[in-house]
Amino acid sequence: MSRGGWFDIRIRIHLLFWAVMGLSVVTGHFLEVITLFVIVLIHEMGHVAMARELGWTVTEVQLLPFGGVATMEDSYATDPLDEIVVALAGPFLNVVMMAISYLFWYGNVWSEEWARFFLVSNATIALFNLLPIWPLDGGRILQAMLCWVLPYRSAAILSMTGSTLLAGILVGFSCLDVKVNVLVIGIYLLTVNIQSFMRFPYHFFRFLMEKYVRQPDEHAVHALRVQPQETVLSVSHKLRRGYSHLLYVQGTGLLPEERLLHALLFEQKHDAKVGTLL
Structure with a gap:
């Protein structure tokens, strides 16, 4: 991993990120790939900005070969509505960037081809993140909504169970269609959810400790x-x-x-x- 500080937030860059960058140079798609990562970073900064506005502690932003993850310390016992607002902040910035791409095309700042690429990229990233799979934004929103009607432990286990099943379905469909990029993402999400099940006693302890402190x-x-x-x-x-x-x-x-x-x-x-x- 590569590490660095940015406004006291640690930026972690996965080793495979550099492999993807190198491959993009070889294939002549460096500009497109770096643009995607900039979009992802702006998306994550939306989460960071909203979390800080609510008083949460943001420790790091990790850039992965296929996306990003913002790690926050105070998201266990807070109001479920706060979690939903933080989760929606990222896709909201994607919508803003989609509007900007249209304005730049309309104002002849960008070509139609580049504006279309930028708009479609933002729409894809926003919609993908809204899938109800933990730890994507949609998975966080689903768990927060369940927390309105269920105890935290029941809501978390139910959302993780659904996320694991959906991630498994994603892997299955990607194998049938032979889509390597979707397969890699599906395997990553499936692995994360299996790990979440294994680590849930620790997360539940964090929830209880945060409740006691708050x-x-x-x-x-x-x-x-x-x-x-x-x-x-x-x-x-x-x-x-x-x-x-x-x-x-x-x-x-x-x-x-x-x-x-x-x-x-x-x-x-x-x-x-x-x-x-x-």
Whole structure:
């Protein structure tokens, strides 16, 4: 990987990126390929700008041979609507660039051929990123929408399951049509989702820890009814994203979410009955 800082954001460039650049020079398509990567970078900067506007911490932007990924630290326990806004910021800039390409063609700044290439490239990148496959923008939007009606753990597992199936279908269709570029992308997305399943216990821990840290900032309160014999861990599986919870322990009393999280994260009371925390 190549690394560098840009406005305190680390830019990581995959080794295969340089291979693609070299191949584009050999085949005489360097201008087209570098333009695609500039479009992808602007797309990712849209995510970065919106995330920073919402107060999120953006650690890096990685350029891959077929796209880019912006890594953000504060996207686990935030309001689902914030996640949707950040996810849409990238495709929005693609739409802006499509409008610019039309204006440049209309004003005779660009030729019709180049304006068409720029417009189609932006449309393709925007629409591809809106596919409901994690970690594409569409996959993030789908998971955020599920978080409105389901606990975070259930929403994440459901969205990852759907993403894995869709990525597998993408690989299957690309094999039938012998489209190497789509096959590579499909394999990458399938691999990422399998890895997400394997790493989900860590991501769930991050979600709980972020909820504990963000307690003073979360204003929406969600009442949750639980049984006193339920374990601390099982109750944590019911917590939702973007809310603070007030737990009504049946027949016992009220338990703040902060007390539940402290018992789970710092006291290691995973199997303790939630009723004993009162």
